[in-house]
Amino acid sequence: QVQLVESGGGLVQAGGSLRLSCATSGLISSRHVMGWFRQAPGKDREFVAALTWTGGLTNYADSVKGRFTVSADNAKKTVYLEMNSLKPEDTAVYYCAARNGGLLATTPRNYAFWGQGTQVTVSS
Numbered sequence: 001q002v003q004l005v006e007s008g009g010g011l012v013q014a015g016g017s018l019r020l021s022c023a024t025s026g027l028i029s030s031r032h033v034m035g036w037f038r039q040a041p042g043k044d045r046e047f048v049a050a051l052t053w054t055g056g057l058t059n060y061a062d063s064v065k066g067r068f069t070v071s072a073d074n075a076k077k078t079v080y081l082e083m084n085s086l087k088p089e090d091t092a093v094y095y096c097a098a099r100n101g102g103l104l105a106t107t108p109r110n111y112a113f114w115g116q117g118t119q120v121t122v123s124s
Contacts, residue, residue, distance in 0.1 A: 002026045002113040004096045009118030012086055020081040020118060022096030030054045031101045034079045035111055036070060038092035038120075045095070047106035049081060059104035064090075086122045093117040 008020040022034070035050040049070040051058045058070055069082040079096060097111035105111065 002028050002032070002098050004098060004113055004115035006094065006096050006115045006118040009094060009120045011121045011123065014086060014088055014122055014124050016086050016122070017082070017084045018086065018120060020083070020094055020096075020120070022079040022081075022115060024077045024079070024098070028077060028098065030074070032098045033100075033102060033104060034070075034072065035097040035099070035105065036079075036081045037095045037097060037108055037111075038090075039095070039117075040092040043092075045108045047108075048094070050104040050106070051079070052104070057104060059106065061106070083120070086120075088122050088124045091120060091122050093119050 003025045005023045012018055030053040036048040037045050038048050039045040047061050049060045051070045053072055067085045072079045095117045096115040098113040099111045
């Protein structure tokens with residue numbers, strides 16, 4: 001099994017920044033692909049970003065390109081989501097997810113493991 005624990009959420013004003021962390025444990029390995037998703041009230045869970053532990057391949061949703069950066073610290077087994085120039089529409093619960101290899105998938109059903117989520121609220 002793979003365990004994922006997100007942290008770093010909070011309340012921030014529009015234009016501000018936050019860095020989310022996803023601490024991994026269990027049977028996580030370099031073959032896993034890591035993803036970030038978010039879900040706003042009344043909306044479907046949507047893709048934000050994904051990366052590979054090795055090779056540094058990344059993929060971003062168009063809505064966050066140029067503002068968000070995903071990265072990984074292999075030694076700490078932790079994945080990060082640096083969020084800059086935050087907008088009120090970025091308000092959501094943010095989830096970390098993992099899948100067993102494959103592509104940098106953008107659909108939630110392609111990810112087998114999920115964290116509990118962390119709330120991000122951006123005020124206008």
